[in-house]
Amino acid sequence: MKTRWARRTLAGLAALGAIELFVSAFVYRDAIDDADWDTLAAHLEADDADAIRLATGWLGPRARMEVPALAAPSSAAGPDLHGIETLTVVGLGEAWSDALDRELEGSLRPGRVSVDDVGPFTVARYRFEHAPRTLHDWTERPPSLRTPQGSCRGKGRGWACKEGNVSVAFAEVDYVPRRCLTTALSDNTPLTLESKNMELGTSLRGHLGITDFNGRLRSDAPVRVQTWIDDVLVGTFTVTDAQGWRTFVVRTEPGLHDVRVAITDTVRGTWGRAGLDPRGARKVCFELRALGEAP
Amino acid sequence: MRDVPGWVRKLGPLLGGLLIALVVTTALSVSHRSTGYVRDEGIYFQASRSYAAWVDRLVRQPGKALRRELRDRHFAPNHEHPALMKTLGGLSARWVGSAPAQEDRPARTGLMPEGAAMRLPAQLAAGIGCALLFLAGFRRAGVLAGMLAAGCFILLPRVWFNAGLHAFDVPVATAILAVVLAYRRAQSSALWGVLVGVLLGIAIAVKHNALFVGPLLATHHGLQLLLDRARSGRVAPRSSWIPLPLVSMMVLAPLVAWLCWPWMWADTLPRLQEYFDFHRQHSWYNMEFLGRNYNQPPMPIGYPLVMTLATVPAVLLVTGAVGLLVQGRDDVFARADGHANASFWTPRPASLPPRDALLYGLFAAFPIALISLPSTPIFGGTKHWITAYPFLALLCAEAWCRLWRLANLPHARRRWMQPALVVALLAPGAVAIRDAPTLGLSQYAPLAGGPRGAARLGLNRGFWGHAISGVLPEGPSRIHLHDLHELARRQYAREGRWPQNLEPAPLRRAEAALLFHELHMTTHEVDAWNRFGTTAPQVVLELDDVPLTSLYAAPQ
Structure with missing residues (x-):
């Protein structure tokens, strides 16, 4: 009995070693070569989807380097998967991902229209049924900005206010890059963002997050977001860093309306093991879009 | 073996071990010339230059060098880690490394770049570790078992990478292995009973991981006494309860460690307290695990286990587990009838079972269990339980020995099957290293x-x-x-x-x-x-x- 068991165990070990060696031949080599990237870039150049996203997140740096469509801000740092009708997803042997599910923020997955193999890549095209369109995006067409001390002046890629600076920039919230209005103003200063006669659809959809998750040993002071439409307060949200990329939605009547948002960062700085660090690198990252029904 | 002269039979394994140490050290030295300098090395390079300069001063002006102010100035950089490996690295750089011109020194042309020279002592320690594993495996079941044990350790991609760096992780793994092997010999040899304390002191002077070795060996000793009693119904003589090896470790190890670390020569207690506090309250590193970033405890308890599964070829983990299972079972149930000869000097004479698998199993499991504790600061890297891997290698050798013995195959078949199995066991790790040598x-x-x-x-x-x-x-x-x-x-x-x-x-x-x-x-x-x-x-x-x-x- 022992002899047979020992012989079988030895054979089993040899088999396991051989399997690992066999698998090694596939895993320890490049699966993508330069030509594959060129082919993918050419393939996506003609893609007319509203958004292109990467399902295989870890490929990001090389994908952005090789494929301009994947380096676009909307692809690399989009706010979510709302306000688009068609979506192209690129992956290494995968046509969807958990990260994309999170970007749906509770909505149903879009219907898959087609799947193509482009070299080692899978390029899948999706269509959202009854998806609202993006009518207005404050990161594309920014509002006017002011603080209690007056209007903020446009300066380079941002604005200079008396109490600090605002810019349209990339920011990291909960380890994900986002493109948004980033603000760094003194404590308790409301930043008012206003668009007169803004085209609204059925909802205003926005996000707010607090940057610098790298230094995250903290529970930072909250940020308050108040939204007015035609001078009527329609929503107040209080967001903390622990909520990550916090979504807020306000139902709206289609048409032209005055939209005003006040963002108040109550106390800047970051809490760590040693207490409050007032020079903490955190910023507030905010984006807002008007979404409407598909025509 | 019958025609082999006696001196070859005696010296052969030692020469084999020496050859393995040489090959491993040379291979690491050559391969790691292309490996970039890791963050910690940058700090250790600077500290090493400072420590070696003090040794140089000690040789030339011992009186001045021994003065506290000068000594402290030289050993203050990176004083949160013991000085031994950094001092050796610095001396190696002075002896064989090139260096650019300094204000007080002309440029020096050596055998290798300064950083490569500083890495050499750690690489040599890895080579010695492999030689020790070879010897331990050889004693168990011959050349192939020895090569398997050495290969199971150095052909792990993470071990290979760390073994080439000017750092303490693989050196302390070797040092702990040396202490454990010495402890085995100390069971029946008073000389080794003394030496084990000295070796433990050196291990502590390499890195703080070794501080756990004494209590672990005491646990193993206590476990043996309990098992002996359970199996034979007789209690060992009181004189062997706290025997020479344990006393030596308690007395000599702290002294040797202290001697190897000039920073501790003054203000010993406060500095010791500072040293312990630093590691107890170690800052929390960021570490990604299954898609989530952790930067405050607790890390998931399964982190070190999952990372071990993810970084060590499965065939070696299974082989080690088989070794622990078959030999550990025998260890537990082994008869123990030789108590009469047990004493303070030789606590476990040859008539008592050595229970090696329990010893190796304890040392393989402990580092992983320690990092798994929710209260342990987040260290992150697999190097923090790298001290487990030499014992995994020894368990693989145990499995090898027992399985071939039980399999009872004809010699003619074993002649080709055994080398083939060694290749099957070691090749996955070797291929992984070839894929990513740096x-x-x-x-x-x-x-x-x-x-x-x-x-x-x-x-x-x-x-x-x-x-x-x-x-x-x-x-x-x-x-x-x-x-x-x-x-x-x-x-x-x-x-x-x-x-x-x-x-x-x-x-x-x-x-x-x-x-x-x-x-x-x-x-x-x-x-x-x-x-x-x-x-x-x-x-x-x-x-x-x-x-x-x-x-x-x-x-x-």
């Missing part, structure tokens, strides 16, 4: 899917800012170093390996930026996007398609 920190086992599989699972891709081969920009520029430590950069510069016109700069003034990819580094990557107005890097260093390091710059 990027072992980012390498994963075949059944985890290699680097791509690990990236898919959301496991860490590296954390030490050393992967810069082929990434640095050409032409004059100011570069943001990101996770590349400035002291490591200076070491490249000292050796003429850093582009002359490339200056380090904060990101806001940089014309290019390095970015070492980790989940928690996304903040810095986004900063680079904003700085250069693009999300597309200009160069990406990959391992099997997985990006490890990017170079960002403004588009041309």
